[in-house]
Amino acid sequence: MMQKPSNARGTRDFGPKEMVKRNYVFSIIKKHFERFGFQNIETPSIENLATLMGKYGDEGDQLLFKILNSGDFLKDISSNDLTSGYKILSQKIVEKGLRYDLTVPFARFVSMNRSELPFPFKRYQIQPVWRADRPQKGRYREFYQCDADIIGSDSLVNEAELISLFQAIFSELNLNVQLLINSRKVLTGLVDALGMIDKFTSFAIALDKLDKVGWDIVKNELSEQGFEIEKLNILKGILEFEGSNDQKIANLKSFLTDSEIGLAGLKEIEDVLSFSADQTNINFDVKLARGLSYYTGLIFEGKAVDLAFGSIVGGGRYDNLTSSFGLPNMSGVGISFGIERIIDVMDTLELLPAVDSSACKVLFTYFDPKGQIKCLSLANSLRANGISCEVYPDITKIKKSFEYADKKGIKFVAVIGSEEIKSGLISLKDMINGSQEELSLLQLTEKLS
RNA sequence: GCGGUUGUAGCUCAGUUGGUUAGAGUAGGCGUUUGUGGUGCGCUUGGUCGUGGGUUCGAGUCCCAUCAUCCGCCCCA
Numbered sequence: 001m002m003q004k005p006s007n008a009r010g011t012r013d014f015g016p017k018e019m020v021k022r023n024y025v026f027s028i029i030k031k032h033f034e035r036f037g038f039q040n041i042e043t044p045s046i047e048n049l050a051t052l053m054g055k056y057g058d059e060g061d062q063l064l065f066k067i068l069n070s071g072d073f074l075k076d077i078s079s080n081d082l083t084s085g086y087k088i089l090s091q092k093i094v095e096k097g098l099r100y101d102l103t104v105p106f107a108r109f110v111s112m113n114r115s116e117l118p119f120p121f122k123r124y125q126i127q128p129v130w131r132a133d134r135p136q137k138g139r140y141r142e143f144y145q146c147d148a149d150i151i152g153s154d155s156l157v158n159e160a161e162l163i164s165l166f167q168a169i170f171s172e173l174n175l176n177v178q179l180l181i182n183s184r185k186v187l188t189g190l191v192d193a194l195g196m197i198d199k200f201t202s203f204a205i206a207l208d209k210l211d212k213v214g215w216d217i218v219k220n221e222l223s224e225q226g227f228e229i230e231k232l233n234i235l236k237g238i239l240e241f242e243g244s245n246d247q248k249i250a251n252l253k254s255f256l257t258d259s260e261i262g263l264a265g266l267k268e269i270e271d272v273l274s275f276s277a278d279q280t281n282i283n284f285d286v287k288l289a290r291g292l293s294y295y296t297g298l299i300f301e302g303k304a305v306d307l308a309f310g311s312i313v314g315g316g317r318y319d320n321l322t323s324s325f326g327l328p329n330m331s332g333v334g335i336s337f338g339i340e341r342i343i344d345v346m347d348t349l350e351l352l353p354a355v356d357s358s359a360c361k362v363l364f365t366y367f368d369p370k371g372q373i374k375c376l377s378l379a380n381s382l383r384a385n386g387i388s389c390e391v392y393p394d395i396t397k398i399k400k401s402f403e404y405a406d407k408k409g410i411k412f413v414a415v416i417g418s419e420e421i422k423s424g425l426i427s428l429k430d431m432i433n434g435s436q437e438e439l440s441l442l443q444l445t446e447k448l449s
Numbered sequence: 450g451c452g453g454u455u456g457u458a459g460c461u462c463a464g465u466u467g468g469u470u471a472g473a474g475u476a477g478g479c480g481u482u483u484g485u486g487g488u489g490c491g492c493u494u495g496g497u498c499g500u501g502g503g504u505u506c507g508a509g510u511c512c513c514a515u516c517a518u519c520c521g522c523c524c525c526a
Contacts, residue, residue, distance in 0.1 A: 009517075059524055062450085101526090132526075134450085135518090143526065205524095314526070338526040367484070402486035417484060429485070436485085 010133070010141025021352040025173065025343055026126065029146055032169045036161060038124040038148045043105040045128070049097045055104045055324070063131045066090065066100040098130040102147045103179075103294075103321065103334065110151055111325035119152035126339075134313075138309065138341050148333030151321070156268060159298050159317065160275035160333045166302060167278065167314060169337070174326065175346055176305040177312070178281050182267055182288040183298050184316070189262015190238075190286070193255060194231045203227075208289035210239065245273055245284040252286065268298055294318045298333070304345045312338045312345060355409060360411045361448050362389040365401035371416040378416070378426065381441060387448045405431055414444070416447065 007013060014022060029448065034040075052064055054287045073093045101107050102125045110121060126146045135141060148165065163179065170177045191203045206221045220233050234255075241251050249266050256262035269284055276282060290299045295316035302313030315335035322330045346352050362382065364375035375391045382389045390410075392401040398415070405413045415427040425438040428447075 006517075057524095063524085129526090131525080136520075139525075145526070152462055312526075336526075339525060365485090400487070404486085406486045413485080415484070419484090427484090431486070434486090 010135035020356040033124040038122045066094040067096040107321045122147040143340045146337040146339045151332035154331040180285040181300040183265035185265025189256045189259035204289035232289040312341045360388045363405040365392045366416045
């Protein structure tokens, strides 16, 4: 019996129409990556599980897709192993996993190729990643990440370049965005000033959801962690402070006077902003925390202004990404474009092209075997001149080929019948306005070039 | 991992308190004086009602389970 086919959970097919839209966004991002001097690399979909495990926290480890060993994966398993729980057992029958992000494979790559790469090394990578997450709106089990990183330089010029890159890409995509920036050091300074330096992670997680859940919930969560109410009230004033980036920095300076690291963070933000000629869509936001634990310096996050859709860009500076692969002291900074969400947002705002600019321009059609042969050779002449075209494959009612061209959005149909073969001309019909004209091959080539 | 929503034709959905051969629109196919598409008209192919159990004389409709879906939460892009 035939069973109804379906996609694996959380995965999607992309038909020709979707691919036109996706390729449009991908190509613009790729173009700007290269314009800023980033070099393309790819890494395998499959990594050794040892490379991936422990890099994303306990939650992340659970979301890794694991690949069962091939062959008789049970041959070395004892009955004792079978009763010791899935965690122990899976270590013995699973050695590989699907990549969870592009950053960790990149770190492995840099560590392995350190002697051959030019440093600072700037790479970009656009590949799918997999997470065994529960799918939701804007969240899939297979999705593309689109990362650009600079590793091996701690200059703030790199941060400034990434901000320029961000602005260049969204300017061309014509999507209205805002970039929030902050520094992990400022956050550290804040926890320090609150006297709770050992609670940094809980503090960052609570702060990160302030916009979503409101101050009261964040306050309760922090006071349960042991933060003092009076100090939290002072914090509230800082978080709610409104003004220009410079005013916010000045305001925080007075609060962080005793925190060396906090002031250093503020200085970094000042410096990076001073590199940026256009600051209209850049906002210093103390509330920005970002979940990933490997960030150590400046962090940033991009959001669409016209549509609430979560963050569509994330990034920041990290100091020790490659140290777990045996390459210490490599400072890097990276930006990741959430391309699936960018596409979703732009699709909703109807900013994506509906027609394929690379589509065929002409469909050749005919009535008999003589016309068929003629069409094949005419098509190849056009192709030799860089014009994309196709030949309708079947001898059938001519109407069929017109419907086909219409559905595929092919703009012209060239008809070759006995009259055309006799005259040596081509009847070319414009499918948009319905007009028809007779052209020589030369005229046709010129018309479509 | 937790809570809720929804599963009927390729797609969007209707289907009254359980009651004969499960409907519509749209898409697809064929035709509409055969060398011309988009709009019209006529005909027509598609469904063991997500799957598996149960209650009943009788289940698309009620109950249980399971899978999928979408929406929240955790987390994340």
